[in-house]
Amino acid sequence: MSSSEFPDKAADLSSPAAIPPRERIVSSAADLFRKHGIRGIGVEAIAEAAQTNKMTLYRKFGSKDELLCATLRQVTQRAGALWDELERDFSEDAAAQLKRWVEFQVERLEQEPGGCDLANAAVELRDSDHPAHAVVQEFKNAQRDRLAAVCEAAGSSDPQLLADTLSLLLEGARVSVQTSGPEGSSRRFRESCEATIAAFSSK
Amino acid sequence: MSSSEFPDKAADLSSPAAIPPRERIVSSAADLFRKHGIRGIGVEAIAEAAQTNKMTLYRKFGSKDELLCATLRQVTQRAGALWDELERDFSEDAAAQLKRWVEFQVERLEQEPGGCDLANAAVELRDSDHPAHAVVQEFKNAQRDRLAAVCEAAGSSDPQLLADTLSLLLEGARVSVQTSGPEGSSRRFRESCEATIAAFSSK
DNA sequence: CATGGGTGTGACCGGTCGGTAACGTTCATC
DNA sequence: GATGAACGTTACCGACCGGTCACACCCATG
Numbered sequence: 352m353s354s355s356e357f358p359d360k361a362a363d364l365s366s367p368a369a370i371p372p373r374e375r376i377v378s379s380a381a382d383l384f385r386k387h388g389i390r391g392i393g394v395e396a397i398a399e400a401a402q403t404n405k406m407t408l409y410r411k412f413g414s415k416d417e418l419l420c421a422t423l424r425q426v427t428q429r430a431g432a433l434w435d436e437l438e439r440d441f442s443e444d445a446a447a448q449l450k451r452w453v454e455f456q457v458e459r460l461e462q463e464p465g466g467c468d469l470a471n472a473a474v475e476l477r478d479s480d481h482p483a484h485a486v487v488q489e490f491k492n493a494q495r496d497r498l499a500a501v502c503e504a505a506g507s508s509d510p511q512l513l514a515d516t517l518s519l520l521l522e523g524a525r526v527s528v529q530t531s532g533p534e535g536s537s538r539r540f541r542e543s544c545e546a547t548i549a550a551f552s553s554k
Numbered sequence: 555m556s557s558s559e560f561p562d563k564a565a566d567l568s569s570p571a572a573i574p575p576r577e578r579i580v581s582s583a584a585d586l587f588r589k590h591g592i593r594g595i596g597v598e599a600i601a602e603a604a605q606t607n608k609m610t611l612y613r614k615f616g617s618k619d620e621l622l623c624a625t626l627r628q629v630t631q632r633a634g635a636l637w638d639e640l641e642r643d644f645s646e647d648a649a650a651q652l653k654r655w656v657e658f659q660v661e662r663l664e665q666e667p668g669g670c671d672l673a674n675a676a677v678e679l680r681d682s683d684h685p686a687h688a689v690v691q692e693f694k695n696a697q698r699d700r701l702a703a704v705c706e707a708a709g710s711s712d713p714q715l716l717a718d719t720l721s722l723l724l725e726g727a728r729v730s731v732q733t734s735g736p737e738g739s740s741r742r743f744r745e746s747c748e749a750t751i752a753a754f755s756s757k
Numbered sequence: 758c759a760t761g762g763g764t765g766t767g768a769c770c771g772g773t774c775g776g777t778a779a780c781g782t783t784c785a786t787c
Numbered sequence: 788g789a790t791g792a793a794c795g796t797t798a799c800c801g802a803c804c805g806g807t808c809a810c811a812c813c814c815a816t817g
Contacts, residue, residue, distance in 0.1 A: 372764080388680050390593040393804060405806085407764060415805065466677065473733045474669070474677045477591050491734040509749075515739040516723070516746040522733070523726030530676045530725070531694040536718040543719040546712075550753030575794075596774060608776085610794055618775065 373411045375401040381422040385465055389419060389475050419472070420483050426468045427490040434497055445504040446552075452501060453544045456521055460540060464533065466525040494518070507551040516547050576614045578604040584625040588668055592622060592678050622675070623686050629671045630693040637700060648707040649755075655704060656747045659724055663743060667736065669728040697721070710754040719750050 379401035383392045394415050398408045412418040437455050441448045465471070469487045476483055499514035507513045524537040531537070582604035586595045597618050601611045615621040640658050644651045668674070672690045679686055702717035710716045727740040734740070 386680060388593070388678060390591070390678075391680065394806085395804085404765060404767095406766080406808095409806065410763085465680070470729055470733045471677050474674050474729065475591060475593075477589060477594065477668070487733050488735055488738075491730070491738060495734070495739055512742060512745055512749065515742040516749065518739040519723045519726035519730060519743065519746055520719070521726065522730050522739070523722035523724065526673055526677065526729050527694070527722060527725050530673045530690050531698070532691055535691075535694060536698055536721040536725070539715060539718040540722065542715055543722055546715065546719065546753055547750060550749055597776085598774085607795060609778095609796080612776065613794085 372401065372403050372407055376403065376408055376411060376418070377422050377425050380418055381425060381468070384419070384422060384472070385468055389472060394418070416482065420486055423469060423472060423483055423486045427486065430490070430494070434494075445501070445506065448501050449505050449548055450545075452498065452517075453541060453548075456524075456544075457541050460524055460528065460537060464528050466529050467522070470522065470525065502551075506553050507548070508553045509551060513547070513551040516551075517544060520544055520547065575604065575606050575610055579606065579611055579614060579621070580625050580628050583621055584628060584671070587622070587625060587675070588671055592675060597621070619685065623689055626672060626675060626686055626689045630689065633693070633697070637697075648704070648709065651704050652708050652751055653748075655701065655720075656744060656751075659727075659747075660744050663727055663731065663740060667731050669732050670725070673725065673728065705754075709756050710751070711756040712754060716750070716754040719754075720747060723747055723750065 376397065380397045383397055383400055386392075394408060395405050397418070398405045401408075408418070412421060433455075437451065441451060469490055472483055473487045495514055495518045498517060499511055502510035502513045502517075520540060520543050524540040524543075527535045527537040536543075579600065583600045586600055586603060589595075597611055598608050600621070601608045604611075611621070615624060636658075640654065644654060672693055675686055676690045698717055698721045701720060702714055705713035705716045705720075723743060723746050727743040727746075730738045730740040739746075
């Protein structure tokens, strides 16, 4: 503790730079929860990963559960933003929008082999009274409704059932990646969706 | 430690009676893992639930991970036995077999709102090197293959894809129960399956 | 320069966890 | 009745956990 007090400022990319500690904590928490599970990581490790300490973490978030809910809410917001971006790319052809949605989910499936953070959290927290469950449930139903709107616009024979079916396929694919590996049923998620959409195409 | 050494033998139903301690431990472990998650329950509580103690638990199973694998293997065997039973009930009409499979899964969905123990374990244990992952993966792929055999017999247009699609629907339904509640997409699992099967019916 | 809010530091608390050691007990077998 | 395997009991270990306390620090504002 004497000379050269800031050894590798070059490696301090994007961490204590301009981003306020609260956001750093949420980002680190999301990352570590994803890697190790909620019960598998301690608050101290989260604080260190965020280049801060446990005390400031507890000043921003009253408890680990609160921090968890905050990270889940960030995940839902990010997912919502991706939806918005996707819809901006939508062509006017409503049928093409559904195919675009499928492609989008295929990409996420390949790029995020850890599955859905929200679903994983809900599975890990068996206690359905946990506040995180409300966040997850609200988000999942919202996602389904947005998808149903697309199905409706595409003029399928039974838009609600199509949305539910595609939702189940997606949820199943994102967990199958974890249970059966990348060579499991999730590998054919795209074809499953296409066959389903074709089956529901009106007249 | 003096008189009345066996206070309530009447309540000792099915526990220390004739069932050997090893099976009792596995059963209790399966039950408690299901209720509280793997990381959410301690070995001591498992031993007590099995009407035994930690020491004998560790004499039968070298570690908590070993015990977990043993319980997961029991789950796979039980599921395999249910499959066998289901196939014995199969009518000769191959198409009816698929409908029977759907009904069977609908029942499980309603009776076991906790989802699939294997999938839940895989989600909770993020570390893919954990030995439990091998048990889960092998089982999931075996289940898919058995389903594919039924699809093949039913003479659908693309039996493999149908099996993968139904697998995804099932996996999705079993996790959606936990993420979206019983009023989520899993509510229409039966109709999703029926529509899918209809779409794949050959000519 | 004084103030005060946001932040860092380290020690600490009570509790729980997975796992082990040592010793006692039961009970069937020879 | 001796033997030995299987099981029970208690205490203990080291590690880690979520959460708190007291105190020092930095820095912008007045």
